Amino acid sequence: MAVKDRIKPIVRELNERIKDFNEVSLGYTWELAVEEAKRCLQCKIPTCVQGCPVGIDIPGFIKEIVQGNFQNSYKILKKYNSLPAVCGRVCPQEIQCEGSCILNKTGKPIAIGLLERFVADWASENAIEEKITIEKTTNKKVAVIGAGPAGLTNASELAKYGFKVDIYEAFSEPGGVLIYGIPEFRLPKSIVKREVDFLKKLGVNITLDIPVGYAIEPEELIEKYDAIFIGVGAGTPKFMNIAGTELNGVYSANEFLTRINLMKAFKFPEYDTPVKIGKKVVVIGGGNTAMDAARSAFRLGAEVTIVYRRSEKEMPARKAEIHHSKEEGIKFQLLTQPIEYVGDENGKLKAIKCVKMKLGEPDTGGRRRPLPIENSEFFIEADIAIEAIGTNSNKLLLSKFKGLELNKWGYIKTDEFGQTSIPKVFAGGDIVTGSATVILAMGAGKKAAKKMKEFLET
Amino acid sequence: MLNQIVEKKKLAYGVHLFWIENPIISQKAKPGQFVIFRVHEHGERIPLTISGTDKDKFRVIVRAVGKSTYELCKLSKGEYIKDVVGPLGTPSEIKKYGKVLIIGGGVGIAAIAPIAKELIKQGNKVDVILGARSKEYIILENEFKEATNIFIVTDDGSKGEKAFPHQLMEKLLQKNKYDVAWAIGPALMMKSCSEIAKKYNLKIFVSLNSIMVDGTGMCGGCRVRIKDELKYTCVDGPEFDGRDVNWKSFLTRLSQYREEEKIAFENYLKKVGEPTWL
Numbered sequence: 001m002a003v004k005d006r007i008k009p010i011v012r013e014l015n016e017r018i019k020d021f022n023e024v025s026l027g028y029t030w031e032l033a034v035e036e037a038k039r040c041l042q043c044k045i046p047t048c049v050q051g052c053p054v055g056i057d058i059p060g061f062i063k064e065i066v067q068g069n070f071q072n073s074y075k076i077l078k079k080y081n082s083l084p085a086v087c088g089r090v091c092p093q094e095i096q097c098e099g100s101c102i103l104n105k106t107g108k109p110i111a112i113g114l115l116e117r118f119v120a121d122w123a124s125e126n127a128i129e130e131k132i133t134i135e136k137t138t139n140k141k142v143a144v145i146g147a148g149p150a151g152l153t154n155a156s157e158l159a160k161y162g163f164k165v166d167i168y169e170a171f172s173e174p175g176g177v178l179i180y181g182i183p184e185f186r187l188p189k190s191i192v193k194r195e196v197d198f199l200k201k202l203g204v205n206i207t208l209d210i211p212v213g214y215a216i217e218p219e220e221l222i223e224k225y226d227a228i229f230i231g232v233g234a235g236t237p238k239f240m241n242i243a244g245t246e247l248n249g250v251y252s253a254n255e256f257l258t259r260i261n262l263m264k265a266f267k268f269p270e271y272d273t274p275v276k277i278g279k280k281v282v283v284i285g286g287g288n289t290a291m292d293a294a295r296s297a298f299r300l301g302a303e304v305t306i307v308y309r310r311s312e313k314e315m316p317a318r319k320a321e322i323h324h325s326k327e328e329g330i331k332f333q334l335l336t337q338p339i340e341y342v343g344d345e346n347g348k349l350k351a352i353k354c355v356k357m358k359l360g361e362p363d364t365g366g367r368r369r370p371l372p373i374e375n376s377e378f379f380i381e382a383d384i385a386i387e388a389i390g391t392n393s394n395k396l397l398l399s400k401f402k403g404l405e406l407n408k409w410g411y412i413k414t415d416e417f418g419q420t421s422i423p424k425v426f427a428g429g430d431i432v433t434g435s436a437t438v439i440l441a442m443g444a445g446k447k448a449a450k451k452m453k454e455f456l457e458t
Numbered sequence: 459m460l461n462q463i464v465e466k467k468k469l470a471y472g473v474h475l476f477w478i479e480n481p482i483i484s485q486k487a488k489p490g491q492f493v494i495f496r497v498h499e500h501g502e503r504i505p506l507t508i509s510g511t512d513k514d515k516f517r518v519i520v521r522a523v524g525k526s527t528y529e530l531c532k533l534s535k536g537e538y539i540k541d542v543v544g545p546l547g548t549p550s551e552i553k554k555y556g557k558v559l560i561i562g563g564g565v566g567i568a569a570i571a572p573i574a575k576e577l578i579k580q581g582n583k584v585d586v587i588l589g590a591r592s593k594e595y596i597i598l599e600n601e602f603k604e605a606t607n608i609f610i611v612t613d614d615g616s617k618g619e620k621a622f623p624h625q626l627m628e629k630l631l632q633k634n635k636y637d638v639a640w641a642i643g644p645a646l647m648m649k650s651c652s653e654i655a656k657k658y659n660l661k662i663f664v665s666l667n668s669i670m671v672d673g674t675g676m677c678g679g680c681r682v683r684i685k686d687e688l689k690y691t692c693v694d695g696p697e698f699d700g701r702d703v704n705w706k707s708f709l710t711r712l713s714q715y716r717e718e719e720k721i722a723f724e725n726y727l728k729k730v731g732e733p734t735w736l
């Protein structure tokens with residue numbers, strides 16, 4: 001029997017969406033969702049579940065959609081994942097749940113992410129609230145440092161277990177990368193706000209504008225609380241550190257995106273924070289961050305080129321983002337490595353000297369190593385360059401946290417449940433793994449919460 | 459109440475002193491550290507040096523130079539700052555050096571006041587140079603009473619000697635030996651003082667006023683080249699040895715948003731009219 005095609009989501013018209021920061025994909029209507037859900041084979045041994053880092057009962061929640069029981073479906077999702085509206089949108093499904101779907105071989109895996117998103121959005125539109133059952137209130141207190149997906153999930157789990165939770169966040173808004181990194185057109189901020197409001201209903205206290213390590217010392221937290229969870233993210237941007245990195249017009253993706261997303265520079269001068277848009281923008285890198293920076297710059301009116309040193313196949317970004325970027329008109333300059341920024345007499349970027357690359361033998365990670373081609377230097381004209389080549393661990397907190405063991409890359413060392421070298425202190429998310437994904441950060445927050453419960457009850 | 463302006467005073471035209479209630483910051487702040495304000499919901503994040511603390515409040519002294527600082531200076535006692543983050547940055551390296559020369563220019567005097575105080579407390583002999591455009595802008599003079607010597611210079615000669623701070627600095631270095639120096643003020647002043655310090659082989663701390671966003675090491679926008687390394691002013695600094703700073707690129711980066719700043723400022727003035735409160 002031929003496998004039916006995947007049901008396509010509603011996506012806003014190209015001409016319309018590239019002019020604003022509103023969400024690009026509008027997802028499924030309920031008719032479309034039911035139709036897509038019907039394609040699921042309800043496998044006895046669902047391989048899809050193995051691909052999901054939090055092991056959602058995927059056939060279970062899809063079955064409820066087929067039967068029109070969206071509320072039940074939502075209940076199932078929420079049991080495994082406290083942020084389904086977020087994960088349905090930003091998970092790299094093609095290498096996780098959908099990549100493991102039995103139908104993936106046919107190129108038509110079930111659109112699990114879109115279905116998950118549909119159910120979560122339906123629940124929010126219909127004001128369906130998860131019934132909160134707080135296990136039993138105790139007087140034990142937990143401090144969570146950082147309000148990204150790891151910290152928020154950890155806090156929500158612990159609050160449901162009945163602990164008193166205080167979150168401390170350095171920024172003026174909770175959400176971590178969901179707020180300052182991932183743009184509105186991919187993840188509307190109202191969704192993050194909804195989840196944060198839910199946390200508050202659970203009684204979680206969020207204190208903003210607190211850089212822990214500076215405003216509060218770790219020792220104070222250790223003394224005041226019964227346990228601590230660190231979810232401060234990876235956070236500090238890397239630069240290639242080629243000549244000209246200080247030129248005006250050279251940004252890290254973190255800075256460019258923070259100005260736009262958190263500080264709303266795309267609405268300058270209605271909002272006070274400026275951002276340089278430029279005429280010709282070059283984004284360096286091939287991950288989600290690169291795509292987000294490129295598509296943001298494009299929406300602000302620039303001509304945008306992504307420069308990546310390997311080929312498209314090796315790009316770590318989600319396939320959907322690469323597809324949307326190309327469709328929107330972003331150019332790809334592959335197998336190319338910048339080697340120098342060239343400035344004008346006023347210290348402004350005017351061009352990037354690059355070298356062409358070819359792919360050599362696979363490295364230890366299995367990706368083919370890019371090698372420079374001799375005498376292939378050339379220049380790309382650019383007034384803005386945005387480096388999106390990854391992050392290092394942010395030392396803001398770690399440098400002040402005495403006795404906390406780090407691994408050789410500078411991230412926090414933990415056991416598989418998130419316990420650090422200080423028994424009272426747990427950690428999870430990017431600050432343990434290095435830059436990873438929202439769902440992994442959430443999974444780590446959840447796992448640690450379980451272990452923290454054990455710890456607090458003994 | 460948190461982040462309330464509990465005291466405000468105009469020190470000179472466009473230079474305003476604020477005491478802000480925030481016990482966390484006032485109890486933790488050390489000389490050399492700064493805060494970041496966001497004045498209102500639509501505001502940008504602006505760094506300001508903590509110029510003193512007293513129980514539950516801390517002091518900042520602001521010079522109005524553009525939209526955000528004009529808006530801040532317009533606020534009155536009793537009003538609130540939307541967001542106040544801090545203390546941020548690495549504190550000044552204060553210890554017993556022996557003889558220290560401290561130079562404060564303009565609103566930079568606000569930054570050196572707590573540093574001088576602490577150095578004196580630690581048993582250093584401290585000579586101070588206060589410099590400004592004209593006599594009105596020599597602020598906080600009575601906070602340096604315990605200094606060994608205090609010298610005043612103005613650009614127009616309306617108070618003290620008619621000279622630039624680095625010129626007096628050189629004169630003093632010709633006669634005296636210092637173990638370390640601090641110079642905080644306009645970028646060009648810090649640059650000139652650093653050049654003199656280099657000539658006399660003197661370690662000199664300057665406090666860089668790089669353009670910042672988060673102030674937590676997360677964006678890299680505040681990067682400067684120190685010798686051959688890229689450093690983040692907000693976490694590695696703001697104080698660096700002025701002899702190691704790549705001043706050319708530092709100064710260039712300060713002008714990154716000139717055009718946008720002008721637009722914001724002009725729009726603002728159109729809206730509020732004559733800034734009579736300055």
Ligand SMILES: Cc1cc2nc3c(=O)[nH]c(=O)nc-3n(C[C@H](O)[C@H](O)[C@H](O)COP(=O)(O)OP(=O)(O)OC[C@H]3O[C@@H](n4cnc5c(N)ncnc54)[C@H](O)[C@@H]3O)c2cc1C
Nearest residue numbers: 146148149150170176177212232233429430436437438441
């Ligand atoms: C532009 C971009 C796009 C991405 N796209 C995707 C995607 O499509 N799909 C996907 O799955 N993943 C994506 N990721 C990765 C994903 O966002 C991260 O893996 C995830 O957010 C990590 O969560 P976290 O909770 O560990 O840290 P973060 O989200 O980084 O949150 C950490 C929080 O801690 C706060 N903090 C830091 N230090 C302190 C301190 N000392 N005191 C108090 N608070 C502190 C920070 O301000 C921040 O709010 C993307 C990342 C970026 C940057």
Ligand SMILES: Cc1cc2nc3c(=O)[nH]c(=O)nc-3n(C[C@H](O)[C@H](O)[C@H](O)COP(=O)(O)OP(=O)(O)OC[C@H]3O[C@@H](n4cnc5c(N)ncnc54)[C@H](O)[C@@H]3O)c2cc1C
Nearest residue numbers: 504505506507520521524525526527667668669670712719
């Ligand atoms: C660590 C540090 C401590 C400082 N301490 C003080 C202080 O105690 N008192 C004081 O009056 N000023 C201080 N400043 C400078 C102050 O932050 C700027 O004057 C202010 O941000 C200007 O904002 P504006 O909108 O009023 O002016 P704009 O017209 O926007 O800018 C005027 C100039 O200020 C600089 N500037 C603009 N935006 C920023 C920003 N986000 N961060 C840093 N600099 C910026 C630029 O060089 C710009 O050309 C400090 C800066 C730093 C980095």
Ligand code: SF4
Nearest residue numbers: 052087091096097113
């Ligand atoms: S959480 Fe992510 S990986 Fe798991 S089912 Fe949902 S979209 Fe797939």
Ligand code: SF4
Nearest residue numbers: 040041043048101102
């Ligand atoms: S593997 Fe695919 S078809 Fe099978 S249950 Fe999972 S989603 Fe449905």
Ligand code: FES
Nearest residue numbers: 673675677678692
């Ligand atoms: S201000 Fe962002 S890293 Fe320093």
Ligand SMILES: [Mg+2]
Nearest residue numbers: 524525526719
């Ligand atoms: Mg400004």
